Amino acid sequence: MPLPRVQFLTGAALAVVVLAGTACSADATPAAAVTPPPVKAGFDYQIGGAYTPASDVKVVSRDHTAQPAAGLYNICYVNAFQAQPGAEGEWGDLLLRDANGKVVIDEDWDEALLDLRTADKRTRVAAKVDAWVDDCAAKGYQAIEPDNYDSFTRSRGLLSDADAQAYIRLLSAHAHAKGLAIAQKNTSELSDQRQANGLDFAIAEECGQQKNCGEFTPAFGDHVIVIEYTDGGLKTACSRWGSLSIVRRDHDVVPKGEAGYVRKTC
Template identity: 65%
Template sequence: MHSLPGRFSRGTVAAALLIGSSACALGTTGTAESAPLPSPHSQVRDVPLPPPHAGFDYQIGGAYQPPAGVQVVSRDHSAPAAAGLYNICYVNAFQAQPGAEKEWGDLVLRDGNGAVVMDPDWNEALLDLRTADKRGRIANKVGTWIDECAGKGYQAVEPDNYDSFTRSQGLLSAQNAQDLVKLLSAQAHGKGLAIGQKNTSELASSRAANGLDFAVAEECGEQNNCAEYTQYFDNQVIVIEYSEAGLRNACAKWENDLSIVRRDRDVTPKGDSAYVRETC
């Protein structure tokens, strides 16, 4: 499942790129000159980005025919891409799907008593990001889904629960999360896919170092923090609201700049009695 709406907290990058980004360039006289810092809005990789301020639909709870005017859609990695649209592939990368923790074996996070650490809101086991070995194995498993996304014709990937460290009882750190997302970014970019930062606005300033191309922000209208994303992603921000008030606030401030949609909290497919979809 997707991260709990409104819950937010304030692939290995090649060594040559890391060195190049931090090293000093030698001038013609042999003196060292500081390399220019990249703009916080500069594109991270040469991959196709979602068209900004485009009609968007969030279909991770079940695929259906996109409404008229939709140009960008996000669907679960098990679903086919929508023909003729920009498709974002949803993968649950930092937690196990409900009831699927056995599939992850020793990659499930456990506390000092050996109990599985759960996300209580979605009944999902957190994954253990604390060692390079485990992060690599998690990335390999999620990487098979990313490869699947590319094979189905998706243009981007959306790894969910980037902020799971905030629910880890202090066992995981923000650095653990960033170390994993770098592996996923490398995998996505290697397949020609863009990769989005899901929520976790307090890490937006590190988007370039983490290899993230755009943002998917749940309830930033409700929480009045969309600017925490636009500061670093400019208009490459997709906003998902789950309340009338959140949609109203997001539209009042960002209607002319960002992709904004309101969905029901379970993101049910069209035709379900709980289905809700509104735009500005």
């Protein structure tokens, strides 16, 4: 779906031009048009498989292939900056390659990085991800979680934070046009650019473990969801940033009932 080139803000007499690969202010969509998750709400991270949420859960994040949880605030997970393992063939020339033509891989998750170095490629990558966003909106999700915003840090210097930000502005403009809030995933070093990049809340993994949850709050206030993968990280997050939504999950985020499942809260 092509991005609108001009959007007029009712009552503000302001036209915002949205061009592929250029900056897009968060003001391009009125704040009332999207609703971020409620603060300090019970959260469950279900991107590894959907299951019935516990009674304390008010907000859940699920993969875009899953249905949202009835009666809750639902966040739709999309791997927006990297290819899922086994799906590399779907991306063609949009995979990031080094000078020798070798695909650049995120070794931790065995995922190929996507090539965001030109406006043309950013627009083409965004078109594919936007189709998932459209599906999320049609299913009734309220927000989008575009994962691996920080993939430029694993690109062997081939991608820059400017590339990542130019691309995420395309995603945020499209999400807002669909009435969806959009998260900043990790990447605390870019939090001060949240408004310019059109990001509504943050999802921070292991900021308790890394003791840096406070790097998100100046920009996002209490609109931060914290996911920890160790008991120590959970304890630190709860004791120091108890006003945030905090959960501890197992590293593979498996569904409840499977071996290794863990979910704890403050």
